[in-house]
Amino acid sequence: MGAYTKYAITDKLWLNYNPMWLTTISGSKSYVENAYGQGMGSIFTNxxxxxxxxxxxxxxxxxxxxxxxxxxxxxDQRVEFNYQF
Structure with a gap:
């Protein structure tokens, strides 16, 4: 479950914040209990x-x-440069 947000500062500059809660819903017991790390069956990402x-x-x-x-x-942090041909 998550959300996608966009805040336009100007028509050329904008911010996004996208929180997500990820969880397992099926699979082996080991997978369900450890899919996102030892003892982590769910995780909150930003x-x-x-x-x-x-x-x-x-x-x-x-x-x-x-x-x-x-x-x-x-x-993780990164910068992308995108050009459309």
């Missing part, structure tokens, strides 16, 4: 993004992903 649209065909996006087991800075 995604934060900042996007800027330079032109209709080119944008740059910063992403941060972390879980309940990580701090923001220990999670």
């Amino acid at each position: 995604e934060f993004a900042v996007s800027y649209q330079f032109t209709p065909r080119f944008n740059v996006r910063y992403f941060a992903n972390w879980t309940q087991e990580q701090s923001y800075f220990d999670g």
Whole structure:
């Protein structure tokens, strides 16, 4: 279960925050109890993004992903440059 949010600061700059709760619903007992780590049958994840649209065909996006087991800075962070041909 999760949500996708978007907050437009301007028509070219926007923020996203996407929380997700993931859980197992079936499988072996071992899988159901440990799918997301030792003793973790569910997990809460977060995604934060900042996007800027330079032109209709080119944008740059910063992403941060972390879980309940990580701090923001220990999670994955990346920058994407997207150009449409």
